[in-house]
Amino acid sequence: MSADKVAPIKVHAAIAKALIDNGVDTIFGVAGDANMFIVDSFVREFKGNYVAAANEAGATLMAIGYANASGKVGVVTVTHGPAVTNTLTALVEGVKGQTSLLLLCGDTAVEDKEHAQNIAQRDVILPTGAGFEQLRSPRTVSLDLATALRRAIFERRPIALNVPIEFEWEDVAYEPVTFKLPEMRALVPASADLDDAVGIIATAKRPILLAGRGAMHAEARQALLRLAERTGALLATTLRAKDLFRGEAFNLGLFGTLSTPVAVDLIAQSDCIMAFGASLNKLTSDQGALLKGKRVVQCNLEAVEIGKHARPTAGLVGDPGLVADAIIRWLDEAEVVASGFRSDEIERQIKAYSPAADGKDLSTATTIDMRKALMRLDAAVPPDRVFVTDAGRFMMEPWRLVGVRDPRLFLYPINFGSIGLGMSVAIGASFAAPGKPVFHVTGDGGFMLGGLAEFNTAVRHKVDLIVVVCNDGSYGAEHFQFRKRQMDPGLSLFNWPEFASVATALGGHGITVRTSEDLERAAQAIKDRDRPLLIDLKCDPDRMPDIEHYYQVAMKSGL
Numbered sequence: 001m002s003a004d005k006v007a008p009i010k011v012h013a014a015i016a017k018a019l020i021d022n023g024v025d026t027i028f029g030v031a032g033d034a035n036m037f038i039v040d041s042f043v044r045e046f047k048g049n050y051v052a053a054a055n056e057a058g059a060t061l062m063a064i065g066y067a068n069a070s071g072k073v074g075v076v077t078v079t080h081g082p083a084v085t086n087t088l089t090a091l092v093e094g095v096k097g098q099t100s101l102l103l104l105c106g107d108t109a110v111e112d113k114e115h116a117q118n119i120a121q122r123d124v125i126l127p128t129g130a131g132f133e134q135l136r137s138p139r140t141v142s143l144d145l146a147t148a149l150r151r152a153i154f155e156r157r158p159i160a161l162n163v164p165i166e167f168e169w170e171d172v173a174y175e176p177v178t179f180k181l182p183e184m185r186a187l188v189p190a191s192a193d194l195d196d197a198v199g200i201i202a203t204a205k206r207p208i209l210l211a212g213r214g215a216m217h218a219e220a221r222q223a224l225l226r227l228a229e230r231t232g233a234l235l236a237t238t239l240r241a242k243d244l245f246r247g248e249a250f251n252l253g254l255f256g257t258l259s260t261p262v263a264v265d266l267i268a269q270s271d272c273i274m275a276f277g278a279s280l281n282k283l284t285s286d287q288g289a290l291l292k293g294k295r296v297v298q299c300n301l302e303a304v305e306i307g308k309h310a311r312p313t314a315g316l317v318g319d320p321g322l323v324a325d326a327i328i329r330w331l332d333e334a335e336v337v338a339s340g341f342r343s344d345e346i347e348r349q350i351k352a353y354s355p356a357a358d359g360k361d362l363s364t365a366t367t368i369d370m371r372k373a374l375m376r377l378d379a380a381v382p383p384d385r386v387f388v389t390d391a392g393r394f395m396m397e398p399w400r401l402v403g404v405r406d407p408r409l410f411l412y413p414i415n416f417g418s419i420g421l422g423m424s425v426a427i428g429a430s431f432a433a434p435g436k437p438v439f440h441v442t443g444d445g446g447f448m449l450g451g452l453a454e455f456n457t458a459v460r461h462k463v464d465l466i467v468v469v470c471n472d473g474s475y476g477a478e479h480f481q482f483r484k485r486q487m488d489p490g491l492s493l494f495n496w497p498e499f500a501s502v503a504t505a506l507g508g509h510g511i512t513v514r515t516s517e518d519l520e521r522a523a524q525a526i527k528d529r530d531r532p533l534l535i536d537l538k539c540d541p542d543r544m545p546d547i548e549h550y551y552q553v554a555m556k557s558g559l
Contacts, residue, residue: 008171011138015104015163016041016048018145021176024075025049026431027104028062032079034106034165039077051431051461054453056083058424060090060158061413061450064099065428068411069386073152074428077104080165081117088128089418094158095129096415101158102148103130109166121162130158138170142177150179187301187318188326197297197314198327202336204272204295207233210255211320212284213240214277214300216407220321221245224276227324230331231274232338234266234346238278239399241407250342250350256284258400262353266346270294276320277301280310299323355401362543368513370470371397371545373522373537374441378402380523381439381466386429388412390422390451392443393476397545402439409433419443420450423467427454430463437464444471444496452502458532459507465532469499472541479541493541503534510534 009017015038019027026049031039042048053059056078067074078084084105094101103125108115122132133148135141148161201207209228215221221244228235228250235245236255245251252263259267267290275298278284285291291310298305298312299320306315316323355375362369374397387404389395391414404410411429413421426440442451447469458465472479475492482489500510508531513522522535 029077056086061424062428065425070432212278223321390442390446394470419446423451508532
């Protein structure tokens, strides 16, 4: 063979190598006859990392967690037919969450029309909102895979690459095709909109600077802090950017339906909202109530986000950090003085607020107050952690009470309004943040629906996972609605197994918490953990905190 000739390789190996050549070093999946040899080549020949899930839905959610925590594209592989249909809820979650994901799915042989697992996979996938690419021939392996990856990144949604099984053992002269991300040139608008924004900010007396998902990188954070200092603005974030300003003076925390009482009062007093990287959705704005009567400057790098949910007084398409610095320069040139909204009294109010002072202890002789337990366990978990919640009646309390050092490591898969997605997302995120413990808070219904099967996946892959199950023995939202209408809640109640015993049987460690003494044992178990740990908080379904607020938020978000 001449030196310029390349030895042919099988298509399944070419797919694995194409992944490696495009920078993919970790994939999640469930192996079957239409993808098992791709996985084998990826691991054995090219030394990639493969995380084997128990279910295709879990595998897809793991890839979503990995993508959101790492900022890279997540990759999941499944076989055909029911394996593909098992991914659909997760695909919708990925679409609604704007997650870059590649679903590498096998397909039955084109000529085998009677195959039991034959289904029109394109027709199944497209209604989720995900994109679809077909592997056209063995000769186009590299190009088709690179195209699917490129689409996933630029379209910020899942893209499926469909691989007919009959191609996989054919020979192909592999030639790498890699895509290079173009330089993301930062933008600063120069327009009448910028003039209007500067004028609004210059004349504001009580401004608040609000940061969202699009402003979470370090450079933007520092620029926003400079702008807030320059204008005398208070600081706040959306839920997605939670704790971006943690430890900073004049930080109100969350802006929206989850604001603290102190924050709500100060937001009501404000006359200007400077929103950077925030879409101003209905939960951030509390259906527009928190923006009413205020002038709003909205800046986002993506034009589609401007005015998507709320109509700003001035909209700026540009890099949040550079736009913030440009506004500072204009204010300096015009010698505009700071607003004076910041004061010693406001700083005192913010510092004095403690969530521990909200509400009474709801514990009974046989159940624990969920808020009390979460605050104690939060203190026991190392502060440099990944934090993931599931959806359910419990969710707003951990959002309020549990913190993170990096908002990119705070994940809450509720975009499709489904419970049961959190465990898999938590496992996937752990591979994006090696060395950091993963703190996952879920409900009992969500744990049984989606978490139970994948807890053993965490055991098998030695994930440093701490799971807290807020267990009120019910589907909480439904229980609350029955009670709200003075109806029997029996249909919402469940006699679950003992989760601590189940966790131990699955290879982890479980502990049950009913009392303050149990809670201290659980805190010690966190420090002593050497395997995935599950803490079962026994709660009373009629003594869960702030259920009316939950109901209002849940109805707005479709939960």
